[in-house]
Amino acid sequence: MTVQAHVFQPEGIDEHDDLAAAKAAPGTTWTRVSDGTTDELEAVAETFGIHTLELDDVRNDVRNDVRPKVEQFDDHLFVLLKTATLREGETTFAEEIRTRSVGIFVGPDWLVTLSTQTIPAVGLVWDAVTRAEKRLLARGADFTAYRIVDAVVDGYFDVLDEIESDIEAVEEEVVGATGLDLLADINELRRDLLSVRRVLWPTRDAVGVLARGDLDFVDETTEKYYRDVYDHVVQLVELNETYRDLVTGARDIYLNSLSMSTNEVMKTLTVVATIVLPLTFVVGVYGMNFETMPELSWPYAYHAVMLGMAGIAGVMALYFRREGWL
Amino acid sequence: MTVQAHVFQPEGIDEHDDLAAAKAAPGTTWTRVSDGTTDELEAVAETFGIHTLELDDVRNDVRNDVRPKVEQFDDHLFVLLKTATLREGETTFAEEIRTRSVGIFVGPDWLVTLSTQTIPAVGLVWDAVTRAEKRLLARGADFTAYRIVDAVVDGYFDVLDEIESDIEAVEEEVVGATGLDLLADINELRRDLLSVRRVLWPTRDAVGVLARGDLDFVDETTEKYYRDVYDHVVQLVELNETYRDLVTGARDIYLNSLSMSTNEVMKTLTVVATIVLPLTFVVGVYGMNFETMPELSWPYAYHAVMLGMAGIAGVMALYFRREGWL
Amino acid sequence: MTVQAHVFQPEGIDEHDDLAAAKAAPGTTWTRVSDGTTDELEAVAETFGIHTLELDDVRNDVRNDVRPKVEQFDDHLFVLLKTATLREGETTFAEEIRTRSVGIFVGPDWLVTLSTQTIPAVGLVWDAVTRAEKRLLARGADFTAYRIVDAVVDGYFDVLDEIESDIEAVEEEVVGATGLDLLADINELRRDLLSVRRVLWPTRDAVGVLARGDLDFVDETTEKYYRDVYDHVVQLVELNETYRDLVTGARDIYLNSLSMSTNEVMKTLTVVATIVLPLTFVVGVYGMNFETMPELSWPYAYHAVMLGMAGIAGVMALYFRREGWL
């Protein structure tokens, strides 16, 4: 994508190719680099006085997996956010979620958004500015930035919704189940929530800084909008923690089901062995070959022994039923 | 419900249809929208200078499940509270409790309460103003607001009472029980407490802000009343945490009962098998068909063997009794 | 009990019936209501300018189970404390301890103590003032209040001593024990400590406020005495937490004893079955009725088989002994 710069003028939105001119023009300028190359990012950075360290933060890689944050510079405000989407079929923890960094730079009458990837949340607001809500830029760079922050935060709700569905699926299966698959699902949920939490917590702090109201390029009238976003991030953080508790609850029930299954198995074995073993002993007695065993010649001995054993078995079965083992 | 506006006058309570006139009238005005439509809420908001973001907070939905809070605006104070009732037969975590939002807006000499649902706590205070305690509004909008906050907080005690009864029921059943039903009940209690906590914690913070005494539309004489409510919310929060500990204790006992049941079952099996198996071996010996087995022809061999086996069984039974397995 | 008012005069302690006169009299006045009715409390409250909300806090009931606290009012200081005693035979958590509230109100030259129940700690100091240590009131209302706070805090040591004895009793029994009774005792201790903690934590905060030294009616020379009490409450809080750790340790040992018992039972069963089952198979072989079984007619076959089986049993027993199962 090439660099796009828009300037709000009373008569409409102007597109500019010359960044310096766009910045200098009266009206709020939004310069957007989406999916940008290093050259594009650096060109914009030079025009707007963005520090190399800030550019490094926008270029997200494994060694530089920067947390969302807000930094106040002399001539602009730097907001770094990350969007998050869950991944399927991941094999390492680092792959649990896919995050993309977006740098939002707010000057007195200009806004720059930089990213090395496509950020749908930024695209949504860009479309609003260029098509539906053309006077949005007129409310100031800080207000337009709020709209982007709001859209990024809204994206987290989708992630948590997805996790919530998974939790509900697990909760439905968990009672009585003892398979390793389900435990793997439960562990997978714990990892997802852990990954999302690593994005949400610093986002909450960053938005909190924006909402607190002592920053240079955020107008007082915009602060209440940031407070609104802050409410949502706090809600997301709490939801994440609550979901962790739910997953722990599901795991407890799973482990208990396993213990109960073992208990049931043992009861079955015990009932069978306890009834049959003594009877086997009895028939063993009358299988002995002693010459002198008076009972052997009694005509009804066989039937008496069979009846006796049936009696013993019945009494034991009753006992086990009373104990709740049968 | 239509919008209701009441103005306190020395000679009694006036009802008004014209909101602007009600606001302008001398005396404290309370405008109440209960079960309100979007149009009604917006009409009131316009008259009293309530921001769209505040209206959004009052309209509670899944994506905008705002936490209780207090926000100071230039011309009024915004208090958002939530009532809570436990639900039965819920199948997802989001349904554990039913919350309803109420916005309380306190101006210099006016009070507005907005809700899209019926809030019994507000109804109680409204009835007091219109029927029993007609001079309540004369104590100021902030004092009337305190009465509503107090009534909302009182409602949480009912919720915790209900949970307490459930905990006591579970504690009575838990010793010796090993069924999945009871574990489900215990987990259900954990979820209820989790849900209630999500309402109580931010309520405590919000009421704490009201009690701290540096807000614009809360009179110094009213603060001590808010401190009183604050004491109650703190008590509720502690109660909730304590109940969580009780539920954890009940769960531990339950799991221990299960382990003990398995232990008992194993003991039974071991005692029976350990006594009977050797005896079965003995009778097996004398069931062998060797031609030369001198004992077989001894006249009292059978009785001797039977007696010997009875002896072995008796000794073993004594041993097991001494070990506490019988 | 009727209301008692004492005024310290250089020449001794005066008893007063007229509260207003007692308050106005030169010298420090202590007005004490113990076991008071609502009327008595209200009469005193009116004389000394005590707010209805304060009276409500002193009247402790389930819905108004106020936490210990300190509140600074314009014309007096309000200290709410609670004494605690463990209960025996309790069936619900709310009954674990018996708490009694006492309100201590400190004015410039007067002290009021209000309670709806008998508070032994207050009685002790009252007796000191009236009998042994008559010049105590001369050191000021704040110092006399310190003495009461100190006596209340001392009472908590008795409660923790009682719990400590119970813990030691449990620790002595816990090794090797597997009965449900002991687990119930352990759970009971957890509940007791939970109940006591709910009193100790806010008491620590309240005494901390008294010790911090920026209150209106506490003299600088008295503050070091409150710091001394504060040290004790901190010690009590730590003791409570330490006891919780001890109880957790006892529970772990208990649960381990149970697992070990199951392990022992299984070993017994396995040893017996593993030795006896193969031998039973052997004797079964020679109990078969095949026409052609050459061994049957060998003259020493029977003795050879018996010896062989004894050998197998011996080898197995040695193996099990080496494995530590026997």
Next chain:
Amino acid sequence: MTVQAHVFQPEGIDEHDDLAAAKAAPGTTWTRVSDGTTDELEAVAETFGIHTLELDDVRNDVRNDVRPKVEQFDDHLFVLLKTATLREGETTFAEEIRTRSVGIFVGPDWLVTLSTQTIPAVGLVWDAVTRAEKRLLARGADFTAYRIVDAVVDGYFDVLDEIESDIEAVEEEVVGATGLDLLADINELRRDLLSVRRVLWPTRDAVGVLARGDLDFVDETTEKYYRDVYDHVVQLVELNETYRDLVTGARDIYLNSLSMSTNEVMKTLTVVATIVLPLTFVVGVYGMNFETMPELSWPYAYHAVMLGMAGIAGVMALYFRREGWL
């Protein structure tokens, strides 16, 4: 021990019998009471203006088990520290460690150390002053106090070294062990660490106050020395927490060894029973006395059955080996 007072003079260390004269003498005075009686403590306290409450803190008993702390008074600084040594053969938690209190009082040009027991750390510094490092007192009372605090803190390293040895001994034994003795050792370590923590945490806070540098009788040049001690106490606190984690790890391995032992026992039983029981059934079949059993008269039936059973046993053994149960 009698009270000892030393005053540093340019020409050497003077010993004094008259406490008031020693205090008044130019040069830094160190008055030391070790193993002191109540009378001795009170005599010193009176001379140096030490409050009764401070004396009570130095006199350590069960009801007054004061935590290490620093208190700033108008005319001196009060530092209360506790030395700790592990006890062997203790039967109650209170006996896990033996603590001794020492009060260090720092005035403008005097130092007082009070204890009702012998404190080796104080003795070490006293010997340095009187023999090796005679100019130590010349660096000021606050620097000499630092040396005592440093020596007390060094003593904690010995305690943690002892515990570390015990942990390593337990870790070596824990794999594969299932005896109650080892669990008792593990629990003993938890209790030791709990006891030491109760001393270390408040010591850290106290030394932190000394290092923070806003106290009246601690010179700026001495503060960096207190910061050095503070580093060590923080290191000790972290070591204690780390050791707790190690002990928890050892306990987990122990419990797992037990579960694994049970698993092994069950496998043995299952393998034996699963191989032998079906064979016993087979020989039972041919031990039946039916008149018509054609196999009985086949000449090689016996050998065929024996071979068949060997085959079944072999197949089963192979299966169990493949499952890893054998």
Next chain:
Amino acid sequence: MTVQAHVFQPEGIDEHDDLAAAKAAPGTTWTRVSDGTTDELEAVAETFGIHTLELDDVRNDVRNDVRPKVEQFDDHLFVLLKTATLREGETTFAEEIRTRSVGIFVGPDWLVTLSTQTIPAVGLVWDAVTRAEKRLLARGADFTAYRIVDAVVDGYFDVLDEIESDIEAVEEEVVGATGLDLLADINELRRDLLSVRRVLWPTRDAVGVLARGDLDFVDETTEKYYRDVYDHVVQLVELNETYRDLVTGARDIYLNSLSMSTNEVMKTLTVVATIVLPLTFVVGVYGMNFETMPELSWPYAYHAVMLGMAGIAGVMALYFRREGWL
């Protein structure tokens, strides 16, 4: 290694042997002692006014295992950092990681780095100054110090990468495994993470102090670079905590595998015993030697009994299959 001193001059880097001259020379001086003896350290310390306590901190030993920290002195800033490498084959907790201390001293126009061991991170920056990036010193002592701090922190990523590989290896093996080896690996990972955490946490605090921006010898333009390092240390700390959660998850799955293995073993035993024992009883019945047992003479009795037993076995097998035990 001998002491090396470099001074930046407009015309290039000068090497100096005389430390005092190097310090006095215009331009930024970096004096580096790597692998230094006590004499070398003390010589440098004297020249640059470094306190003995600071030297002690650089000399890292068991009793003086100082945590990373930043201390502000009048004439310089003292930064103590530690590099960490994992050790293999360690037998005590103290050996889990190998740490090396490096002292970084930042003056107005001089930088001193002291270490008693070789610190690769310092060597990297030294090489940059002397070879590649000769103007680095021109950016100031504080900026060069930042480069060293950055290199040290980068080293931690290697350590965590190594641990991450181990975690992934364990996670792959853990499902279904029940051997003690794997549990030992899991415990080893917990210990590694514990050791690394003890370095990371204080490093985060120290770098946070450098980034906060109120230190004397750190220029405002350098602070944003320290903030960048701070971001990385925070990321490392979070990674460490996340890895602890992953290891806990792996341990849970391991323990569950063990419970499930026990459950499987029990099921096998129960199925075999429950099918075979009753059949053994039946054949025992017809092995009895009663004279009157009518069935024995029925011609098809044998076949009928065999069929009947096959039927019983089949029904039981079906039942067990339906229960999921087979």
